[in-house]
Amino acid sequence: MRSGRVSLLAGCLALALSGCGGPAADPSSGPRGAGSPAASPSAPMPGPAPLAVPGPAPLTVPGPAAVVDPADVPAPVSVAIPAIGVVSALPELGVAPDGTAEVPVDFDLAGWFSGGGRPGSRGPTVLLGHVDSTAGPAVFYALRELVPGNVVEVTVADGSTARYAVTGAEQFAKDEFPTAAVFGATTDDVIRLVTCTGAFDRGARSYVDNLVVTAERLA
Amino acid sequence: MPRLRSSLARTAVVAGAAGAVALTGAGSASAETEVAEPATFTSAYTAMATPDMVINNDGVATPGQPGATGSFMYRINSDLEVICYDITLTGVTPPYQSPAKTATHIHQGAAGEAGPPRIALPDPEDDGSGKLVSSGCLQGPFTTGVLANGADTGTGFTLAQIEADPSAFFTDSHTSAFAAGAVRGQLTQVPVGGVETGAGGTADTGSSTAPLAALGGTAALAGAAAVALRRRAGRA
Numbered sequence: 428m429r430s431g432r433v434s435l436l437a438g439c440l441a442l443a444l445s446g447c448g449g450p451a452a453d454p455s456s457g458p459r460g461a462g463s464p465a466a467s468p469s470a471p472m473p474g475p476a477p478l479a480v481p482g483p484a485p486l487t488v489p490g491p492a493a494v495v496d497p498a499d500v501p502a503p504v505s506v507a508i509p510a511i512g513v514v515s516a517l518p519e520l521g522v523a524p525d526g527t528a529e530v531p532v533d534f535d536l537a538g539w540f541s542g543g544g545r546p547g548s549r550g551p552t553v554l555l556g557h558v559d560s561t562a563g564p565a566v567f568y569a570l571r572e573l574v575p576g577n578v579v580e581v582t583v584a585d586g587s588t589a590r591y592a593v594t595g596a597e598q599f600a601k602d603e604f605p606t607a608a609v610f611g612a613t614t615d616d617v618i619r620l621v622t623c624t625g626a627f628d629r630g631a632r633s634y635v636d637n638l639v640v641t642a643e644r645l646a
Numbered sequence: 647m648p649r650l651r652s653s654l655a656r657t658a659v660v661a662g663a664a665g666a667v668a669l670t671g672a673g674s675a676s677a678e679t680e681v682a683e684p685a686t687f688t689s690a691y692t693a694m695a696t697p698d699m700v701i702n703n704d705g706v707a708t709p710g711q712p713g714a715t716g717s718f719m720y721r722i723n724s725d726l727e728v729i730c731y732d733i734t735l736t737g738v739t740p741p742y743q744s745p746a747k748t749a750t751h752i753h754q755g756a757a758g759e760a761g762p763p764r765i766a767l768p769d770p771e772d773d774g775s776g777k778l779v780s781s782g783c784l785q786g787p788f789t790t791g792v793l794a795n796g797a798d799t800g801t802g803f804t805l806a807q808i809e810a811d812p813s814a815f816f817t818d819s820h821t822s823a824f825a826a827g828a829v830r831g832q833l834t835q836v837p838v839g840g841v842e843t844g845a846g847g848t849a850d851t852g853s854s855t856a857p858l859a860a861l862g863g864t865a866a867l868a869g870a871a872a873v874a875l876r877r878r879a880g881r882a
Binding site (some may be wrong): 542562567606 | 688690693698715717718719732814821831835837841842844847848850
């Protein structure tokens with residue numbers, strides 16, 4: 428597993444070197460938005476153990492009779508998450524030569540995985556954003572403060588806005604990233620917001636986990 | 647080991663396939679084997695399979711099961727010639743039917759075109775919720791049990807060919823009611839592995855089990871991730 432993590436970090440190290448500025452800023456001075464309260468961390472966190480929750484199906488807007496291909500609807504161009512003060516354009520992101528995810532070059536901008544879904548088409552629509560840089564908090568620094576019901580607004584190329592509500596968040600070790608669960612095609616119109624979290628490996632300048640927030644389309 | 651038990655059940659078809667290949671006289675003594683998940687992958691692909699994409703062997707559009715969908719995820723390590731699959735079929739009604747050794751395949755063919763199967767995967771089974779699921783990892787060389795010009799259609803196929811042109815491959819499942827395919831979708835690339843979105847260390851939460859701000863609600867990925875998580879739990 429160690430070698431696996433090293434191979435994933437190669438791209439991160441290059442990005443860190445290219446994006447670094449001064450020493451890390453005081454986290455409290457980050458773009459946290461106007462007084463968004465941090466709820467007490469009382470919810471149990473599913474750790475590395477399997478979740479094994481067969482549970483009821485999530486409350487989604489029923490899928491369309493015909494599955495819509497992403498190419499048939501406009502691409503997303505910007506995202507806003509009012510609860511945490513996030514407003515960002517959405518440059519397109521693809522797949523790096525080593526097969527891993529391209530990440531935004533600008534730490535203040537989230538990005539959209541252009542090979543996936545779009546608002547109004549089969550999902551998932553995946554947005555990636557840095558949690559911080561060596562210069563301080565980045566666009567998705569406060570992602571972990573989101574609570575169910577928080578609204579995510581995605582504006583698409585024709586000017587219309589699709590609204591989603593957060594339904595949950597999960598933390599995964601990067602060494603065991605559930606590619607199928609996060610990037611697997613689904614008929615649901617869902618947004619997944621991805622950033623880093625967990626312990627920070629200072630030697631590798633990389634977090635050990637990913638945080639994935641899921642939001643489902645509001646009718 | 648739990649995974650070994652379940653993987654033996656899932657690979658009953660694949661194990662039986664070795665005998666099937668011998669019976670068909672395909673000539674090749676080697677076929678795919680089920681292996682543990684590798685530590686890393688070189689690529690990953692998903693497909694949203696739907697009934698409206700099905701084409702029969704004569705190249706004629708032959709819609710599959712109405713309302714059915716399939717979500718296919720393939721993670722490939724082309725250095726080891728390993729493909730890991732996570733398949734969920736919704737609204738597909740068994741029994742399966744195919745001249746190949748299984749009824750769930752990766753074929754070589756562009757959108758709107760027919761094409762020969764290159765890999766036969768274990769058919770998804772009911773997971774108790776009405777969905778059909780299968781997951782595991784296979785190592786090539788691959789055989790399908792289908793002959794073309796005297797050779798198995800998996801002959802000469804390597805996973806690197808998918809990496810070179812993923813949209814030239816499609817995946818499907820065939821049933822008795824929809825022998826041309828109940829659902830079909832072309833492969834499209836997605837990122838594999840964790841995402842490197844952070845470099846400053848200011849958001850360190852200390853451990854992988856640090857609690858998040860009260861999120862409650864269902865873990866939205868739990869259902870979809872359950873198959874992958876079960877496999878990880880059983881991995882040695």
